[in-house]
Amino acid sequence: MNYTIKQKKILNTLGENIKLARLRRKLSLRSLAERAGIAISTMTNIEAGSPSVSLGNYLQVLAVLKLEDDLLLIADKDPIGRQIQDAGLVVKKRAPKKKITSSVIEHVIDKGHSEMPKFK
Numbered sequence: 001m002n003y004t005i006k007q008k009k010i011l012n013t014l015g016e017n018i019k020l021a022r023l024r025r026k027l028s029l030r031s032l033a034e035r036a037g038i039a040i041s042t043m044t045n046i047e048a049g050s051p052s053v054s055l056g057n058y059l060q061v062l063a064v065l066k067l068e069d070d071l072l073l074i075a076d077k078d079p080i081g082r083q084i085q086d087a088g089l090v091v092k093k094r095a096p097k098k099k100i101t102s103s104v105i106e107h108v109i110d111k112g113h114s115e116m117p118k119f120k
Contacts, residue, residue, distance in 0.1 A: 001051070003051055007051075008049070008051075011049035011050070011051055012048075012049035013049070014049055014058075015046055015047045015048050015049035015050075016047070016049070018046055018047055018058075018061060018062070018065070019047040021065045021067060022047075022065065025065065029043055029044065029047075032061065032064060032065075035064045036057070036060040036061045036063070036064045037060060038057050038060060038061070042057055043061070046058060046061055058071075059071060
């Protein structure tokens, strides 16, 4: 798959941020990989910003670093999506449901708003 320069930079920055978080916690690459249950090569790919690593592996690593909640920030605000949503909102008005009555008396009491009962 072809990635734009911007997308590659985002992945590289993500990898760098994860590496910095690991180093601040004084964890070795091997130690973090073992705790996350992934191969050292996968851990290396994560820190390099490789697009081939699954989101689940990122989640495992972030969980070990106690940063998994950061994933919840992805697409949280979504200003463009909200603008599109707001522009397309159409409030449909629906007629109220007609009441079904079982007798002519109920129909008269309801001032004719309900359906006239049908008798066989």
